Amino acid sequence: MNPTAIYSKSGKGVQEAAGKTSLLSRPDRAVLSAIDGRATLADVAQRIGKPFDQIFEQVITKLDKDGFIREVSAGTAAPAGMASRPGVAAKGPAKPAAKAKAQVRPAWAELTAEQQQILAPLKADWESLEPERRRKWIGVAKRYPKMQPQAQERVQRRMQAWAKLTPEQRRQARETYKQIAKTPPEKRQNLREQWAEYQQLPPQERESLTAPGERRRR
Numbered sequence: 001m002n003p004t005a006i007y008s009k010s011g012k013g014v015q016e017a018a019g020k021t022s023l024l025s026r027p028d029r030a031v032l033s034a035i036d037g038r039a040t041l042a043d044v045a046q047r048i049g050k051p052f053d054q055i056f057e058q059v060i061t062k063l064d065k066d067g068f069i070r071e072v073s074a075g076t077a078a079p080a081g082m083a084s085r086p087g088v089a090a091k092g093p094a095k096p097a098a099k100a101k102a103q104v105r106p107a108w109a110e111l112t113a114e115q116q117q118i119l120a121p122l123k124a125d126w127e128s129l130e131p132e133r134r135r136k137w138i139g140v141a142k143r144y145p146k147m148q149p150q151a152q153e154r155v156q157r158r159m160q161a162w163a164k165l166t167p168e169q170r171r172q173a174r175e176t177y178k179q180i181a182k183t184p185p186e187k188r189q190n191l192r193e194q195w196a197e198y199q200q201l202p203p204q205e206r207e208s209l210t211a212p213g214e215r216r217r218r
Helices: 011-017 026-034 041-047 054-065 113-118 120-128 131-146 149-164 167-182 185-200 203-209 212-217
Strands: 006-009 069-073
Touching (some): 006 011, 006 041, 011 149, 026 054, 041 054, 113 131, 131 149
Antiparallel strands (some): 006 069
16 A cells, blocks of 8 residues: 555545544544545554554555545555555655735635535645635535535535646636526536536547647647
């Protein structure tokens, strides 16, 4: 198991960490709570004061198998002899320095603990989101506890998919949503279906459908 791999909670995992369910033992729940979609497994082990050893790996494997967490990143290649060595935690990739910019509220620190837990996949990009997008996601977080597990899974997948988009893909997504908002109600469903089909295409096919002028501007 790669110490630099990154996992995030599933909808089932968020419910368990928030105390909505009691399916895990206290030690396993402590590991689950430390997983936030940004910290490497080595960081998670350090947070809870445990060595990155075989026992810790077994807990991660169990949480993954039982649907409480999912892999976000396989991590970087660990140096020979370092991966999975008991008691040795490899350092994760260096984190980029925070960019100085005018504060837009609500800031991540102003969210409640429950909102931060639900919106964890968006943490790294929160400061770059427009106020309107932040309010939208906060509204989703408020409704989240009352959603069915399937709906919670969809929300988590949407956030993780957004976090993986390039700046150009995010710009295109925002333009699409603006276009949908301006479209007569009877035509909106068709546009949504077309956009959903586009999102399912492999990156190479999406690139081939991008206008030549937009590719030159990148």
